[in-house]
Amino acid sequence: SPAEIQFANAASVSDSTPGTTASAADAGSGCTNADTTDWASQTNTTINDQAYATYGGTFFDASQKSEEFQLSNFGILIPDGSTIDGIVVDLEHDAGGANDILDYVVSITKSAGTQIGDNKADTVTTWGTSDTSVTYGNSTDTWGTTWTEAEIENAGFGLVFCVQTDSGGNNETAKVDYVNVTVYYTAPVPTTNISGNAYENDSGTTALIACDDTTPNITVMVATTSPASTYSTTCSNGTGAWGPIDTKSSSI
Numbered sequence: 001s002p003a004e005i006q007f008a009n010a011a012s013v014s015d016s017t018p019g020t021t022a023s024a025a026d027a028g029s030g031c032t033n034a035d036t037t038d039w040a041s042q043t044n045t046t047i048n049d050q051a052y053a054t055y056g057g058t059f060f061d062a063s064q065k066s067e068e069f070q071l072s073n074f075g076i077l078i079p080d081g082s083t084i085d086g087i088v089v090d091l092e093h094d095a096g097g098a099n100d101i102l103d104y105v106v107s108i109t110k111s112a113g114t115q116i117g118d119n120k121a122d123t124v125t126t127w128g129t130s131d132t133s134v135t136y137g138n139s140t141d142t143w144g145t146t147w148t149e150a151e152i153e154n155a156g157f158g159l160v161f162c163v164q165t166d167s168g169g170n171n172e173t174a175k176v177d178y179v180n181v182t183v184y185y186t187a188p189v190p191t192t193n194i195s196g197n198a199y200e201n202d203s204g205t206t207a208l209i210a211c212d213d214t215t216p217n218i219t220v221m222v223a224t225t226s227p228a229s230t231y232s233t234t235c236s237n238g239t240g241a242w243g244p245i246d247t248k249s250s251s252i
Contacts, residue, residue: 013183013185014182014183014185015181016074017074018060019073019075021039021070023038023069025067026160027069031162032052033067035072037055039067042069047177053069054096054177057173060165060169062165062169062170063137063169067162067163069161069176070161071179074151076185079149082185083186084148084152084184084185085139085187086141087108087142087181087187089181089182091102091203092131092178093131093174093177094132094136095172095173095175096173096174096175100169101126101172102124105162106122107120107159108159109157109159109230110157117143140206
């Protein structure tokens with residue numbers, strides 16, 4: 001009968017930039033401004049190239065909030081059945097030459113434009129006056145909520161953020177160069193059946209063929225269905241131990 005083994009999977013990552021952007025007033029989050037001006041040049045956030053999405057001008061003065069910048073449709077793909085371990089958001093921004101802009105909202109969405117879980121805005125530290133990359137979250141931080149791989153893959157998965165000016169603000173402009181979201185996940189451990197080269201011992205359990213001096217350099221091929229791939233492991237002559245499992249392009 002076939003022997004069943006499992007491969008341990010380390011945490012993996014998938015990252016992407018937004019495919020859809022929008023600007024809107026959101027009274028619920030407080031991201032609203034009486035001027036009703038939108039974020040400009042919104043698609044500039046997809047490439048790290050010193051071309052900016054911007055918010056502000058002569059109307060953006062002391063102790064005000066911007067409209068909400070909504071980014072979604074990141075196109076991240078995660079293997080079915082994966083466990084989502086953490087989410088990291090990287091923003092590269094600057095305050096347009098003045099130290100009077102701060103975060104107000106930095107949150108994740110499952111439905112575009114609707115924040116859920118933690119607000120990770122740093123409402124104390126003012127933005128720098130040149131491009132600065134800031135990281136929110138980490139590889140084990142799920143932002144105060146739970147996730148499935150389907151929710152990560154959904155077009156509504158994304159980010160909302162807005163900024164505020166401090167008491168010294170005067171004709172301010174917030175500039176955002178680049179937005180990237182990284183998802184850390186652990187893929188399901190595939191169950192693998194050995195094709196041939198297996199035996200059933202006296203206790204009724206299955207195992208690989210014995211690796212000893214009678215089976216030098218025998219290679220056992222294994223196949224997985226999730227993910228679909230073919231692997232092999234070889235009995236090392238004289239060591240009595242199976243070698244590391246290697247990816248093979250050949251089929252069983």
